[in-house]
Amino acid sequence: MLKPGLMMDRPLLISGLLEHGAAQHATQEVVSRETHGPTVRLSIAQIARRARQLANALRGLGLQPGDAVASIAWNNHRHLEAYYAVSGSGMVMHTCNPRLHPEQLVYILNHAEDRVVLFDSTFAPLVQAIAAKCPRVLAWVCLSEREHLPDTPSPAAATPLAYEDLIAGQPDTFDWPEFDEKTGAVLCYTSGTTGHPKGVLYSHRSIVLNATTACLPDVLGLSTRESVLPVVPMFHINAWCIPYAAMVAGARIVLPGPRLDGASLYELMEAEKVTISAGVPTIWMGLLQHVEQGGLRFSTMHRTCVGGSAMPRALIEKFNEAYGVEVRHGWGMTETTAIATLSNLSAADWERPADERHAIVARQGKVVSGIEIKVVDEQGATLPRDGVSQGELMVRGQWIVERYHKADRTALVDGWFPTGDIATIAPDGVMTIRDRTKDVIKSGGEWISSIDLENAAAGHPAVAQAAVIGIKHPKWDERPLLLLVRKPGAALEKPEILAFLAERVAKWWVPEDVVFLDALPVGGTGKVQKNELRKRYGGVFSGG
Numbered sequence: 001m002l003k004p005g006l007m008m009d010r011p012l013l014i015s016g017l018l019e020h021g022a023a024q025h026a027t028q029e030v031v032s033r034e035t036h037g038p039t040v041r042l043s044i045a046q047i048a049r050r051a052r053q054l055a056n057a058l059r060g061l062g063l064q065p066g067d068a069v070a071s072i073a074w075n076n077h078r079h080l081e082a083y084y085a086v087s088g089s090g091m092v093m094h095t096c097n098p099r100l101h102p103e104q105l106v107y108i109l110n111h112a113e114d115r116v117v118l119f120d121s122t123f124a125p126l127v128q129a130i131a132a133k134c135p136r137v138l139a140w141v142c143l144s145e146r147e148h149l150p151d152t153p154s155p156a157a158a159t160p161l162a163y164e165d166l167i168a169g170q171p172d173t174f175d176w177p178e179f180d181e182k183t184g185a186v187l188c189y190t191s192g193t194t195g196h197p198k199g200v201l202y203s204h205r206s207i208v209l210n211a212t213t214a215c216l217p218d219v220l221g222l223s224t225r226e227s228v229l230p231v232v233p234m235f236h237i238n239a240w241c242i243p244y245a246a247m248v249a250g251a252r253i254v255l256p257g258p259r260l261d262g263a264s265l266y267e268l269m270e271a272e273k274v275t276i277s278a279g280v281p282t283i284w285m286g287l288l289q290h291v292e293q294g295g296l297r298f299s300t301m302h303r304t305c306v307g308g309s310a311m312p313r314a315l316i317e318k319f320n321e322a323y324g325v326e327v328r329h330g331w332g333m334t335e336t337t338a339i340a341t342l343s344n345l346s347a348a349d350w351e352r353p354a355d356e357r358h359a360i361v362a363r364q365g366k367v368v369s370g371i372e373i374k375v376v377d378e379q380g381a382t383l384p385r386d387g388v389s390q391g392e393l394m395v396r397g398q399w400i401v402e403r404y405h406k407a408d409r410t411a412l413v414d415g416w417f418p419t420g421d422i423a424t425i426a427p428d429g430v431m432t433i434r435d436r437t438k439d440v441i442k443s444g445g446e447w448i449s450s451i452d453l454e455n456a457a458a459g460h461p462a463v464a465q466a467a468v469i470g471i472k473h474p475k476w477d478e479r480p481l482l483l484l485v486r487k488p489g490a491a492l493e494k495p496e497i498l499a500f501l502a503e504r505v506a507k508w509w510v511p512e513d514v515v516f517l518d519a520l521p522v523g524g525t526g527k528v529q530k531n532e533l534r535k536r537y538g539g540v541f542s543g544g
């Protein structure tokens with residue numbers, strides 16, 4: 001007969017992370033670049049005091065456990081305080097992506113039943129535009145002092161309070177309630193490229209487990225010795241849980257505010273001696289361009305964690321070879337809380353030639369403890385882990401969604417979450433994303449991986465960015481179309497890039513045509529919007 005374990009039943013709660021940070025790492029710094037410019041420094045102890053003040057203030061506004069509080073905000077210390085104050089007091093922290101279409105924002109604010117909205121002054125015009133359509137919201141709070149309140153005329157519905165006024169005079173102690181660790185803590189909606197955005201409601205348990213795992217040496221590797229700069233936004237998948245993980249590890253956290261261009265990031269990284277950063281590939285392209293053009297070096301940064309879309313191998317190589325920065329390449333999605341798989345180099349891998357190392361990092365890697373993956377064919381049968389058989393990637397684990405917010409049925413198939421990504425898994429467990437089901441190009445009954453083609457094109461020295469979409473073709477059903485952005489001042493024409501690709505991919509993969517653009521359309525989370533490109537360029541191939 002099974003025997004019950006005889007250990008204490010203490011719930012995994014987000015408030016516990018904050019109080020751990022405040023007690024054990026009280027003097028560790030949180031550095032935050034303000035929306036209006038200056039960089040401020042607070043200790044974790046101060047952050048905790050201010051979070052408790054906010055918890056008292058929200059209670060004072062009449063909010064109850066279970067209520068939802070939205071944020072439309074950059075990565076900054078007030079947003080961090082809200083992360084802890086809202087979830088810690090049993091409410092749901094709903095982080096909104098400000099780059100959603102305003103109608104979608106209205107939809108999610110109403111769907112989540114948000115009572116208070118915390119916003120950065122940058123988004124005042126957006127708040128103005130949507131406030132009247134969100135009747136349940138009782139307070140709009142600008143994350144600033146009174147003197148930095150936006151001076152835009154507000155509709156009566158949205159006359160904003162200043163955050164500093166709201167918390168001023170509130171006690172800096174708060175009795176964090178204890179409740180079931182499975183309680184909803186944070187709500188994040190998917191980007192909703194098709195249909196309405198869908199809400200993923202993370203539990204306290206899932207976030208604490210994920211945050212703890214994220215600190216492991218082979219995941220983000222956070223510790224008291226590291227200064228971590230999450231470029232990945234706090235409005236998208238909790239900045240990969242770094243705001244929680246930093247508290248677990250006692251790492252110094254550097255929050256970049258609104259300026260995420262290469263020059264601003266580089267300046268902050270150097271000034272604040274950042275050692276680890278995390279973000280999507282497009283951010284790193286901007287950063288590298290700035291560093292290359294200025295002949296600069298990274299004096300302290302030794303590791304960057306990249307995910308959200310495939311990191312081109314050429315970029316991995318540059319970070320490594322030219323700048324001595326280790327790249328860790330992760331895969332995850334809103335539905336998986338944060339990173340679910342990560343490429344990493346073992347001691348033996350470090351002995352391999354550089355080329356082989358970069359090839360390992362270019363794959364999406366192994367699952368972190370707590371997660372399982374498999375690939376299945378169209379009938380749902382599990383495919384072999386042979387590195388070749390490709391099918392839909394299925395995932396399960398302790399921080400994977402079971403059903404969407406307010407959905408009446410599960411999102412799972414036989415207990416696994418279908419990701420919509422197409423992948424292979426090698427015998428050693430290393431997973432490679434080949435494509436998204438909606439991006440893969442079906443040519444003459446075979447599949448062409450848009451990611452592999454993009455990676456190959458990005459390896460050309462004149463290419464700044466590359467995207468590949470399928471265009472309809474009368475004979476082959478679909479054929480690849482390559483869309484390219486040249487590096488500033490670089491000369492590159494169609495015959496040259498096609499010849500370059502012909503040496504690197506199968507002949508029938510070579511794109512049907514090439515279009516040169518000034519920029520690729522990038523969505524709210526820094527990813528290239530292929531649906532936009534398909535709308536503009538995905539028509540029937542007309543020859544040429």
Ligand code: ADP
Pocket residue numbers: 190191192193306307308309310311329330331332333334335364419420421433435436525527
């Ligand atoms: P969306 O991109 O729709 O806004 P998410 O931010 O949740 O939604 O993105 C999840 C998707 O991003 C994954 O399903 C996958 O297609 C893609 N993705 C994430 N990380 C990687 C990676 N390292 N390589 C390739 N694709 C990735």
